[in-house]
Amino acid sequence: GRRGRCRGRCRGRRARCAVIPTVVVAGESLIDLIAHPDGRIDAVPGGGPFNTARTMARLGAEVAWLGRLSNDRLGTMLRQRLVADGVSDALFVATDDPTTLALAELDASGAASYRFYFERTSAPGLEWPDAARALTPGLRALHVGTLGLVFTPMADALARLVDSAGPSVLVMIDPNCRPLTIRDRDAWRARLMGTIARADVVKVSTDDLEFLDGPVVEPQDAPPPNGLLEASCHVTVKPAESAGTIPVPKPI
Numbered sequence: 001g002r003r004g005r006c007r008g009r010c011r012g013r014r015a016r017c018a019v020i021p022t023v024v025v026a027g028e029s030l031i032d033l034i035a036h037p038d039g040r041i042d043a044v045p046g047g048g049p050f051n052t053a054r055t056m057a058r059l060g061a062e063v064a065w066l067g068r069l070s071n072d073r074l075g076t077m078l079r080q081r082l083v084a085d086g087v088s089d090a091l092f093v094a095t096d097d098p099t100t101l102a103l104a105e106l107d108a109s110g111a112a113s114y115r116f117y118f119e120r121t122s123a124p125g126l127e128w129p130d131a132a133r134a135l136t137p138g139l140r141a142l143h144v145g146t147l148g149l150v151f152t153p154m155a156d157a158l159a160r161l162v163d164s165a166g167p168s169v170l171v172m173i174d175p176n177c178r179p180l181t182i183r184d185r186d187a188w189r190a191r192l193m194g195t196i197a198r199a200d201v202v203k204v205s206t207d208d209l210e211f212l213d214g215p216v217v218e219p220q221d222a223p224p225p226n227g228l229l230e231a232s233c234h235v236t237v238k239p240a241e242s243a244g245t246i247p248v249p250k251p252i
Contacts (some may be wrong), residue, residue, distance in 0.1 A: 013217045022140040025053040026066035026158055027148025029078045030100040037108050043074070045081050046102065048146030048176050057086035064088040066134050067148070070122040074099035093130045094147065097122045117179050118145075123249035124151030131157040135164055145174030145203075149192055150181050162195050167199045172201040212238070 027049030034042040054064035065087050069075045071094055072154055078099065083089055100123035103113040118124055126148075133140070142165050168236045173196055182188045189212065196202055204212075 008249075019088075020134065020136050020138075021062040021088050022066045022136075022138045023056065023061055023143075024091065024134045024139060025049045025056065025068055025143045026065060026091075026126075026143070026161065027071060027145050028100060028151065028154070029065075029067055029082075030102055030123055030147075031074050031078070033101060035103060035105045037106060046099075049143065049148055049176055050082070051079065051145055051147070052174070053087045054082060054085040057082075063090070064091045064134070066091040066093075066126070066129075066131060067154075068093045068097070068122045068126050069097045070099040071096050072098055072187060075122060082118050091130075091134055093126060095122050097125060100124070111239075114178070114180060114202045116178070118147075118151055118181070123147065124154050126157050128153075128157045128160055131161045132164070132201040134161060137163065137180040139169050141170040142174070143172045143174070146176040146197070147174075147178060147181060149175060149195065150178065150188060155188075155191060159191050159195050162198050165198070171199045172203070174200040174203045174205065175208050175212070177208045179211060188213075203221065 029045070029047040029050035032044040032046040035045060036042070047067075049067065050065065050175065053063050056063045065082055069079050069092055075095075078194065079089070083090075098121050100121040101117040103115040103117070105115075106112050142162065148158050149155050159170060162173075165171055173192075175192060179185075192212075
């Protein structure tokens, strides 16, 4: 039956959804500040997991987003966008820390250079007790990614969440490597590869692969580098200049 199902429409801070959906997306939400060459600045809600959860909900999935949201005006906007799209608020974590910001400065050609402002802000502070709430008996799929796999303590909490997920839970990882945010590449890579070892699906670009394992040949000519081949998962490679994907079957 449909008893216990939640459509993610609980509204208001005091009306949190009582039921955690069977699909959970975990990671950061933030505000992208788009600085145009003419001096205009647009504030756009963003974050890979934030957008993933919203997209899944728009497509009809019953999905919860796990992460921290500031009580400031920007955090309220992020929360409203999630709930308006049908994302369950059962795993939202409120904080008085200010909203995490990313600044994208566009040049005359439209190319962007990025700066991230994350110290003592909302996204990084997710800790294990809040993340562990996602481990319900009904959990069927878990998606983690992007800066959620970089910022600590959130990255440690999400790595533990993935490791604690039961064998029947489908786990998807989206590294979306952002070198400017990674201070200790070796520690970040070790944690990420440990998480990938449990993943069923890994989504990477050719730029991600190069940052993880060094320069790579065109993906149509060769599989991903050895580090990813050691993981028993399905790897989808997105070439930097292509809108398509190239599926790479898991090793036997």
